[in-house]
Amino acid sequence: MQTYPGVQALVRRTHEERVLQVLREQGALSRNQIARAVGLSRTTLSEITGSLLQRGAIVVTDTDAAHREGSGRPAERLALDPASGQFMGVDFGHRRVHVIVADASHEIVASGSDRYDDHVDWPTRLDVAFRLVERLSDEYGVHYGALQGVGIGIPGPYSGKPGVRDYPSHRAAADGFHEASVDEAFCERFGAPVVVDNNTRLAALAEAIFGAKAIEHLLYVRLSDGVGGGLVVGGRLVSGSAGLAGELGHVTVRADGDPCRCGKNGCLETIASVPAILAACRAAGLPVESLDDLAAAVARSHPVADRILRDASAAVGRVLAAVAMALNPAEIVIGGEITRLAPVIVQQAAATVAYELFPGAASPGVRAAHLADDDGALGALAAVFHSSPLLAGYPETQIRGVVDGRHQ
Amino acid sequence: MQTYPGVQALVRRTHEERVLQVLREQGALSRNQIARAVGLSRTTLSEITGSLLQRGAIVVTDTDAAHREGSGRPAERLALDPASGQFMGVDFGHRRVHVIVADASHEIVASGSDRYDDHVDWPTRLDVAFRLVERLSDEYGVHYGALQGVGIGIPGPYSGKPGVRDYPSHRAAADGFHEASVDEAFCERFGAPVVVDNNTRLAALAEAIFGAKAIEHLLYVRLSDGVGGGLVVGGRLVSGSAGLAGELGHVTVRADGDPCRCGKNGCLETIASVPAILAACRAAGLPVESLDDLAAAVARSHPVADRILRDASAAVGRVLAAVAMALNPAEIVIGGEITRLAPVIVQQAAATVAYELFPGAASPGVRAAHLADDDGALGALAAVFHSSPLLAGYPETQIRGVVDGRHQ
Incomplete structure (x- = not known):
């Protein structure tokens, strides 16, 4: 019968992770104690701990001589090496x-x-x-x-x-x-x-899994030098058929708008990127050269800054809503440093999304990103x-069930 | 150790499918022949064939007395029951x-x-x-x-x-x-x-898997009494966080457009549903009451029908392009009986999609649906x-690998 190296690697890695988890939770343990805790045979466990010791993931701390009852040779106790990068x-x-x-x-x-x-x-x-x-x-x-x-x-x-x-x-x-x-x-x-x-897509994944509860369906957009995005669908990051998923910046929002670097006119990026927003402010007589200038204008509630940010955010909201209508995400996240400086962005985008989405349906939450731009x-x-363990997006119970099933 | 009924059911069903597949490919076989072909022990195989016989999926056809070499009791041969609905x-x-x-x-x-x-x-x-x-x-x-x-x-x-x-x-x-x-x-x-x-989402899945080669990333829209859609992402049908994925009909395409039954204005459905297209033709002086009337107008290249169909299809194309920018599908499919009567719909939508999508990226193919509306x-x-076997969207090799792995 054909063998599947990928499956063997999966099983080995899953065993390793379970051993590491037990040591993480319970501190130093003897091999017998580990074997009982993870439900592996002594033979299999020795292979796993041998490999982990050799690679420096775990270390021998002491023997169980001090805690031991009965006679026999004292057993080594193993523990995580805190200096080991995993x-x-x-x-x-x-x-x-x-x-x-x-x-x-x-x-x-x-x-x-x-x-x-x-x-x-x-x-x-x-x-x-x-x-x-x-x-x-x-x-x-x-x-x-x-x-x-x-x-x-x-x-x-x-x-x-x-x-x-x-x-x-x-x-x-x-x-x-x-x-x-x-x-x-x-x-x-x-x-x-x-x-x-x-890295914009990875930011979307991070927003989905670093919260109190993992979000299975999440839509993410980042306003920065350009406008990019990412999607998590069914717990999995979406890359698309050619690795181009999440290019929200080039959805047309004004067919007669400004030329975009992509060759079209009126792409979201020509309205909602940071350079586009600064340029629109300057064109309206507000001399802002940087995000700091814009933040100062926002802080004193400058009406020009407010209007331009609302216009841009409404455009962002319309694009997010169109995609959300297709995907029905549980959460929509807007990232980019500018969203921290100008809370009106998330407010206006959330209002637009709420209007655009199918009435009666539970509207997804719209929030600012937890992670900053340099948290890539x-x-x-x-x-x-x-x-980890090599099965992105597979339901946890399936992974555990299949692997446990192999050793029943 | 905890047991996982779902995993056991998966294994049993997968064994059943493999036995059925061998019988499908090789015709009537003895139990020993089946056991060798699928790599199961005689004991496990007897359980499987017993269950399949009891449920009527397979039948005993004859014994191998006629083909047999050597001595011993002739063995029963088993085959698929052609009258068994699977x-x-x-x-x-x-x-x-x-x-x-x-x-x-x-x-x-x-x-x-x-x-x-x-x-x-x-x-x-x-x-x-x-x-x-x-x-x-x-x-x-x-x-x-x-x-x-x-x-x-x-x-x-x-x-x-x-x-x-x-x-x-x-x-x-x-x-x-x-x-x-x-x-x-x-x-x-x-x-x-x-x-x-x-059922619109299931139509999307059917379009993805009933072709010569399964499409991993597909976007589907259907123009009918309303406008609905469905998405296949990474080989899996997307239902969204609340089962509402694919509602393309209520993406706003003209903020100042006609009122929609959903309470907004200018939704795609108010422009590209069959009733909306017929109403627009009548408002422009072309007396069409049914799809047949419209088909007749299209057949004689009526300019009003052509213009209204192109406008509607361009709107469809813009919505498809916005979602495609997010998802990067390999294929976009347009369904609904009207697309068979008016080829201009797919032509115009394809042209709009080609324009809207990121230049330089391979544009997805846009085609009419293979399946008719009543092929639900x-x-x-x-x-x-x-x-089948219970693992929608899991890579084929993973399923096979895991299950084979259990019996190595």
Whole structure:
């Protein structure tokens, strides 16, 4: 009968996660205690703990001689290594890379960023990122032998196939290095599964899963230098047939509007991006050059700023409503620093969405993003948490049920 | 350790499907031959074939005495019962119910419909449906003991939780019978898993899976008495957070347009539904009362009909493009009888979509629906095929891998 390496990797990783979880919850335990707690045979458990010890995810703390009843050789007790990075989130921006590392408890144990010049090539960016990763190791004393996964956000549409890669990659050597090879570079460097996606989409995922309760259906838009977005449908991040899902900035909202860089006229981005909003204010006689200027105008309730922000936000609301009519999300989230400076944006967009949506239907909540723009690495980390153990979006009970079922 | 009834049911059903598939492909076989072909132990296989024989899905045809080498007691040979209905599709319309039954080869072995009065209650509709099911059994000689699943399409938003129900249902007794209890009635009657969803959404699923190659990301709109739609994202039909996904008819396309029955103005439905198109033609002096009249005007290239159809289709195209920008589908499908009578609808909508979508991106194909409006039961059947074995949208290799993995 054919074997399925992916399934075996899944089972191995799921066992590892269960062992780590028990140690996280109960502290140091002997192998026998772990085996009983996770319901694995001694033989299987020894393989798992051997691999985890070798990779530095767990350490031997002491023996159970002190707590032991009866006779026999004292057993080693195992515990999580608090300095072991288990998850890594990497956010490549246009001008800097940000890396965060979380331990087995999902606590962040290291964080840092480094700049590079705008438009440098990908090998250079990777070089900066890898040096940053080493520096974090020195600074925070973390090590990476036990990495369970790496999440990577990149700007712009991701031209590789989004999703989880397990190590080793089965793809042929890339013909010419480009951003689609980022996953392979990290796979090879850390020997761990890698998830890569567009960083605006990863922000959408983070908004969906970092709340008190995970949101199964969420629509996200970010107002920034451009306008982008992302969708979570049925608990899964949507990348679309060609990795282009979430391009809300280029929905036409005024057919006779200003020319857009995409070649059409009146795209949402020509009305609701930060540069478009600042330009509209200046055209109306309000001299704002920066977000700070705009924030000052908003703070003193300048009517021109208010009108232009309301117009832009109503346009955002109409686009969100059209997509929400199709998707019926539970929550709509608006991100971008400007939404923090000008609360009128979320207020007006929420009012427009409430009007536009089917009367009688429960309208989705419209709220400002929890995560700031420079929290992209958190979004990447969310992708790893979400994908682990390699089954993004599968119902939790299914994963657990299937895996438990194998050992009944 | 906790057990998971859902997983056991999945495994049993998957075994059944594999046995049925082997018999479908290879004809009559002995139990030993089946056990070897599907890789199950004799004991497990005997349970499976016992259950299939008891339910009438398979029959004993003869013994292998004629083909046998060596000595020993001749073994029975088993084969599919061609008169056994394995899958049922049911489409409840406003005024009639349509039922089709397919055998293990997915060939349709029975089909029929019966009318009921508009607005009769659900117990009456169910009564008509069940009597139709019995009549089909008599007329076509099919029996239902081996049903693997029932798909049911209903008009309007589905107020139950869409998805697969396995028998027995774990829901509490319904407080007052309504359409959300349709699934329970069929579960109890046939002892088989039931999938219920809105019939326009099921049509979207059918368009996605009944082509030469299944489409993972598809956007569907239907122009009829109203305008509705459905989405397939990542191979899964989207129902949304409250079962309202796909309501494309109420996206605003002209803020100062005609009042819509939903309370807003200028919804797509006020421009592109069949009654809206006929009314617009009459207002422009073209006396059309029916789709036939409109078809006649289109056939002689009447400029008023052409202009109104193009305007309506451009509006459809703009809404489709906005949603496609968010979802990046591989294919956009336009359904409804009117699209067959007036090819200009798909032509104009395709042109509008091509213009609106992000230049440089591969534009999705825009095409007319393969299935006609009264093919709703096929959509319901598609839902059953798609959900079997109980894991809608899960990658095929995962299902097969996990299940094979259990028996390595």
